[in-house]
Amino acid sequence: TLCDEVLALMLGHPRVKAARVSTEKPDVYPDCESVGCEVFGLKKDL
Template sequence: MNSILLAFGAIDARLATGCRALSLRRHEAAVRIGVHAHERLAAQRMWFDVDLCVKLDHAPAARDHISETLDYDFIRDVIAREVGSQHHELQESLCDAIAAALLQSPGVHAVRVATRKPDIYPDSASIGVERVCIKPW
C-alpha cells in the first residue's frame, strides 16, 4: 500500500511531516442514491474510503489512550450523518459533503474521501468518485 502521508506531502510537505494519517477503508453503508428511477426504489450499497491528516498536536499519541488521537467513530458518524435518510442524486455531492464535514473538525487538516457503488455494472467492480480537501495553514 502506498503512503497517504507521502501522497498528501506531494501537495504540501507540511502534511507529511506535521500530521498523522488516519484511515477508514471500505466502510459499507446502505445509501439512497442515484438519478435513475430504479435507483429511487431502494438503498444501494456504497463503500467509503477516508484518509485524514490530523495535526500532530491534535493526535500526539504521547500516552496510550484514545484522548491522544482522533476516534475513528468520528469518521463513521460523519458518514452516517451525511448519508442520512434522504435521497442523494449524485456521488459527487455526497462525497463533497462528507469531505467538508470531516474538515470541520479542528484537528483535521486535510481529507481524502472516495465513494464507490459496487453493484452498478455487471462487468465492473464499482464506480466511484474521489475528493481531496486541505485547510489553509
C-alpha cells in the same frame, strides 16, 4: 456529492488539516466491478 459533504464536515473539525473521502457502488454496469468518486481537500489556513 455525498463525498463533498462528508469532506466539508471533516475539514470543519479543528484538528483535521487534510482529508480524502471515497465512495464506491458495485454492480452499476455489467462490464466493470464498480464505479466511484474520490475527493481530497486541504484546509485553506495552512
